Amino acid sequence: MRRVEPGTVRVVDAQGAPPSVPFWLGEAAARTEELSTDVSDLRRTVGEHLAREDAEGGRRWLEAECGIDRAASDTIVRYLGAGLTALGVLPTKETLVLERFFDEAGGMQLVGHSPFGARLNRGLGLALRKRFCVTFDFELQAAASDNAFLLSLGPQHSFPLDRVPKFLTSRTVEDVLRQALLTSPLFAARWRWNLNRALAVLRMRGGRKNPPAIQRMESDDLLAAVFPTLAACQENVAPGPIDIPDHPLVRETVEAGRVQVVVRDTVEPSVLAHEILNGQPFTFLDDAPLEERRSRNVQVRRGLPVEARDLGRLDPAAIERVREEVQPDPRDADELHDVLLTVTGLRPVEEWRSWFDELVEERRAVVARVAPDLDLWCVVERRPAVEVLFPEAAIAPDHRTPVAPAPMDRDSAAAEMVRGHLEFRGPSTVADLAHATGLAAADVAIAVARLEGTGFAFRGHFTAPDGPEEFCARRLLARIHHYTRARLRREIEPVTARDFMRFLLRWQHVAPGTKREGRLGVLSVVEQLQGFELAAGAWERVLWRRVEAFQPEWLDDLCLSGDVTWGRLTVRAGGEEEEPARRSGMTPSRATPIAMAIREDLPWLLQATRGDRTPAEPGPGRTRDVLDALRSHGALFAADLARMTRRLPGEVDEALWDAVSRGLVTSDGFDAVRTLLAQRLAARVAYRPRLRQAGSRSAARSAGRWSLIEAKPATEDADELAEALAEQLLARWGVVFRDLLARETFTVPWREVLWALRRMEARGTIRGGRFVNGFSGEQYALPEAVDALRAVRKQERSGETVTVSAADPLNLAGIVLPGPRVPALAANSVTYVDGVPDDATRALA
Structure with missing residues (x-):
């Protein structure tokens, strides 16, 4: 299942995969008592770290105790930190939190944060629902999950919140729950199952399946006939989905006082309440359908909060x-x-x-x-x-x-x-x-x-x-903001994937008549493509496609002036092996991935690409000697490195390129890459004297000075890093959605980029909406990209043909466009005819 739309479910062939349980049917299994205890202990420990303002300590504890990575631990700490800020405490097995807030219809939602698991929370939800029904003579909607239970109250329900724990006692809870079960869908389903097992209601009749609707009517008739003799069936019902009469929570909360009950009236729901507010149908404790749930009237913040x-x-x-x-x-x-x-x-x-x-x-x-x-x-x-x-x-x-x-x-x-x-x-x-x-x-x-x-x-x-x-007024401001966003989103009609590809060819200056010019043109292309790793041998071809009459000297001038730098941003896989063991594999080739960047942006690009990973250091040998010299003396020419390390020039060359392939060093000029590629080509074509002479020239010696790539964190703020990355992606693609980033190498999670995009939309700097048809998830675009999309859609197709390298960022066959993907090799090419790969391209794949 790829996407669910009003009236349409878009699916693809599962390729023989076994079927899964549909998410909109069935009753979810409850969390075990042992797992609930672990969840409670996790919340308590993280809460203690947050209370001491030691979020970093909480992350380290999670990583060591749970075996999770940095991104997961950071998400947990931020999530629980937001809940602690809103509620003042974190719900645990020793602290039950009751939270109440208003919905958009003027009613109230009462959420009980109880990490005891769904079996107990279902019982609490049903029993409290019955108590409220008797008190106010009004049937409430209720839901329960492993972490909370929810009661949807109307505008007429008013009561002190601290009275709720007194609604249930160990003497009355079993009778209350028995009454509540009679009208619960849980009881109706299990009553029918018991009748099926007892053969009182048949599943098959006359060799044919008895329709479920008929089975329900027959079970309802039998229920009316035997009522109120239902004790045996209720004994079969209660131990499965619910577990409250014998649970110590009621006694220890109300009568012994061992469990602290904290009540909170909040202006808006805490992040811990979002789960139950958006619960799936299997969490419902009444028969109201999804579209009629009062909890859907609650407006919750998307992503991180944006202040007014x-x-x-x-x-x-x-x-x-x-x-x-x-x-x-x-x-x-x-x-x-x-x-x-x-x-x-x-x-x-x-x-x-x-x-x-x-x-x-x-x-x-x-x-x-x-x-x-x-x-x-x-x-x-x-x-x-x-x-x-x-x-x-x-x-x-x-x-x-x-x-x-x-x-x-x-x-x-x-x-x-x-x-x-x-x-x-x-x-x-x-x-x-x-x-x-x-x-x-x-x-x-x-x-x-x-x-x-x-x-x-x-x-x-x-x-x-x-x-x-x-x-x-809050509600009026929300309505104004909604109307503002709705108007902006109505201004653009979604385009097809084909027209979007035509737009990208113009946005990245590849289509005829859109190319950049001169050195400034090269600089603007690097600004757009920075951080995207391409095969080393493909970079100048990519620039040639985007800059009119491209001259390699323009790129060299930008590198030597300090405006542009290059290097490998990703961490090489398997780079920890010793240098002598794989000498040939460690020397970069035309396929070695490198990226270009504006020099001042390199720190945050490294941080966004590598995350907490660092390139593997080489073992003892020439590469280690060269790196030690660079660390001791800073940027050096290749001749100086040979003198300081007492290595032959050829050994220094090999060491430098080993360090390049590891992502540890770069040089002042791009001519080093150009000369290296010519040198390796000469080594393969030894029978051509001219190429042998070109290969004898030292690539390292033509590179200018060599220096280390300093991978210092550019910022400690994850939000700031995500916003910088979101701005770069918008500059590169104009329109950003998840499927488009299949070839990006950044390690920042998509959810953080999405939160950054939402904040940028809230500030009015970008647009949100549906810009490209056929892709699920949220989409965001620059205002100028929206205008360009509109222009492309109105422009008639004329058979425009554009050919790019398969290593080019615009090789989106099989990603944005349907069909198989084309391997991103510099030797391959992709030809677009009005934004669609031609048949030759598909055959090449």
């Missing part, structure tokens, strides 16, 4: 659209009453005066003169708040609410009034809110700060980047 101040420029049209959508538009006196109830006080609106007069006559509204030149309309229910905010206000007529109002302090009343006005406004400044409410600017500033602390409001420069600071 980091959001890109919002679309003015989106802001105006949201303002129009939330602008109150009452149609009668009752709807005007609802508006006034929300905003507490409102400046008079002439179009609504007749309805307001009707409310006054019905003793439902009054006029408050809060200043000599300012009247506010308000309903009698909000009169106490107006009197607290404006003690000197003259209120007429003297209508009062028949119900005694609850006492309210001034700050709470101001926050409630500002909150109501923000509900009907888009981004607004403190001055705007002060004018709308009649409050002093200082009171408004305190109120919005209070609303910001509760997560209701965000501050930022939303209308104009250089404008005054504004505040906006």
